[in-house]
Amino acid sequence: MDQMPDFSRARLHVVTGKGGTGKSTVAASLALALASTGRTVLLCEVEGRQGIARMFDVDPLPYAETRIARGLADESGRAGEVHALHIDPESALLEYLAMYYRLGRAGRALEKFGVVEFATTIAPGVRDVLLTGKVYEAVERNSRHKGAQVYDAVVLDAPPTGRITQFLNVNGELAGLAKVGPVRSQADTVMTLFRSPRTVVHLVTLLEEMPVTETVDGIAELRAADLRVGAIVSNLVRPQEVDADLLADVASEQGRTHVAAGLEAAGLEPHDVLVDALVSQGRDHAERLALQERQREVVAATGVPNVDLPQLVDGVDLGGLYELAAALKEQGLAR
Numbered sequence: 001m002d003q004m005p006d007f008s009r010a011r012l013h014v015v016t017g018k019g020g021t022g023k024s025t026v027a028a029s030l031a032l033a034l035a036s037t038g039r040t041v042l043l044c045e046v047e048g049r050q051g052i053a054r055m056f057d058v059d060p061l062p063y064a065e066t067r068i069a070r071g072l073a074d075e076s077g078r079a080g081e082v083h084a085l086h087i088d089p090e091s092a093l094l095e096y097l098a099m100y101y102r103l104g105r106a107g108r109a110l111e112k113f114g115v116v117e118f119a120t121t122i123a124p125g126v127r128d129v130l131l132t133g134k135v136y137e138a139v140e141r142n143s144r145h146k147g148a149q150v151y152d153a154v155v156l157d158a159p160p161t162g163r164i165t166q167f168l169n170v171n172g173e174l175a176g177l178a179k180v181g182p183v184r185s186q187a188d189t190v191m192t193l194f195r196s197p198r199t200v201v202h203l204v205t206l207l208e209e210m211p212v213t214e215t216v217d218g219i220a221e222l223r224a225a226d227l228r229v230g231a232i233v234s235n236l237v238r239p240q241e242v243d244a245d246l247l248a249d250v251a252s253e254q255g256r257t258h259v260a261a262g263l264e265a266a267g268l269e270p271h272d273v274l275v276d277a278l279v280s281q282g283r284d285h286a287e288r289l290a291l292q293e294r295q296r297e298v299v300a301a302t303g304v305p306n307v308d309l310p311q312l313v314d315g316v317d318l319g320g321l322y323e324l325a326a327a328l329k330e331q332g333l334a335r
Contacts, residue, residue, distance in 0.1 A: 004305045004332035007230060010200045012139050012193065013155045015233075016164040016218065017204030018211045022235040024051040025316050025324070026204045026309065027157035032325035033334035035071025035080035039152035042138050043068075043084045046131045047159060052084045056318060061086035065138075065149060072322060083149065085138070092130035129170045129187045136190045139198070161203060161218040168194050168201070169225045200230030202333075203304075207234050207295040219302055231333055232304050236311040238285075238292055255279050307331040 007013070013030060017023035024045070031043040042065060045052050053060050056068045065083045073079040139154050159167045170187045193199055201222055205215040215232060222229050259278050260270035268274075299306050309327055312320040328334055 004231065004307070006335060007200055007333065008335045010198055010230070011153055012135070012199040013153065013230065014158045014164070014168065014199065014201040015155060015204060016158045016161050016201060017233075017235075018161050018206075018214045021204045021206050021211050022309075022316075023160070023204045024049075024157050025055065025321070026202075026233050026235060027155050028052065028055050029309070029321050029324035030202070030328055030334065031082045031155040032069060032071055032321055033328040034153045034155065035069070035082045036074060036325060036329055037071070037080065037334055038074055038076070038078035039071075039080040040149070041071075041080060041082050042149075042151045042154045043082055043157070044087055044135055044138070044154060045085075045157040046087050046135075047157070048086075048088055050086060051157065052086065055316060055321060056084070058084075063088060063091040069318070072326065080152070083151070085134075087131055087134050089127045089130050092134050095134070128167050129190070132168070132170055132190050132194075133186050136186075136193055139193060158201075161214050164201065164218060165221040165225050165227065168222075168227055195226050195228075197228065200228050202230040202233055204233045204235050205299070206236055207292040207299070209291075209295060212295045212298050216298065216302060219304060229304055232299055232302065232306045233309060233328075233333075234296070234299065234306055235309045237308045238288060239310065255282065307333055 013034070015023055015027035015030060017026070027045075028043060031041045034041045043052060045061075050060050052068070058066075058068050061084055063086065065085045067081055068084045069082040071080045071082065135154060135156055138151060141148055141150050158164055170190055203215045203218055205211040219229050256275055256279050259282070260275050263270040263275065263278075296306075307328060308331070309324050312323065314320065325334075
């Protein structure tokens with residue numbers, strides 16, 4: 001594993017991953033980890049699932065920035081805050097029309113007639129410009145924006161790995177749609193941020209063949225588009241429940257005999273059903289660990305720094321998110 005770079009200068013942390021890898025959980029945990037360094041953090045989602053609200057056990061998020069949690073206090077006793085924003089393309093388009101074309105109430109009329117939904121569906125490149133444009137505005141906001149919350153970092157729960165380069169490469173997606181005008185200008189401005197050192201893209205994977213392969217492919221696509229790769233987060237990593245010698249023993253031909261002897265030594269009756277079940281579980285555990293280690297080697301070969309997150313025993317709740325946040329901070333992803 002490479003030494004973790006210092007990402008403290010990054011203002012935008014984009015989190016992506018194959019479906020089912022826990023991408024949204026990692027994004028939420030990273031936001032809490034950054035807040036645990038004293039930062040004020042905005043956690044954004046763009047996929048319309050209200051996943052943030054469920055994880056933090058709050059009401060469904062409106063199209064407005066909402067404070068949802070505090071980070072753990074750091075060594076100096078400081079604790080930052082996590083705010084959240086659910087970005088939907090329809091609201092983003094209405095905001096865009098009001099900002100650039102002063103449509104105001106007329107924009108609401110367009111929404112009633114379904115024009116907004118039509119526009120964001122028929123031209124997905126425009127949809128992505130609107131979504132990323134809102135993220136850009138939050139990152140670039142400063143003290144000159146009177147009354148607006150200024151953030152030290154923004155974490156984006158982004159689309160899956162298979163679509164992440166297309167999503168972030170918004171000016172490329174607009175090539176055949178808008179060559180000039182405010183939409184094209186906004187796309188170019190957004191790309192300036194995305195291709196700068198202030199943006200990093202973290203990829204979440206499981207240490208299994210398909211997710212790791214998609215992660216490797218995603219890294220190549222991001223680099224080809226001049227987008228900066230941050231870290232690989234290996235999620236739901238299985239611990240080695242027993243020592244290596246015992247694991248090898250259980251996996252051997254003599255495993256059944258040794259398990260039976262171990263049960264007798266513990267004062268338990270070595271019934272065939274019990275012995276067979278324990279041997280089967282031991283061999284399954286050994287096979288899964290071997291698979292995990294083979295995929296870890298593939299991850300290491302990318303040269304991208306890697307952090308591990310454990311599988312939570314009690315599932316994902318707010319306490320679990322804080323546990324994962326502490327692990328990310330300890331491994332240097334949030335400094």
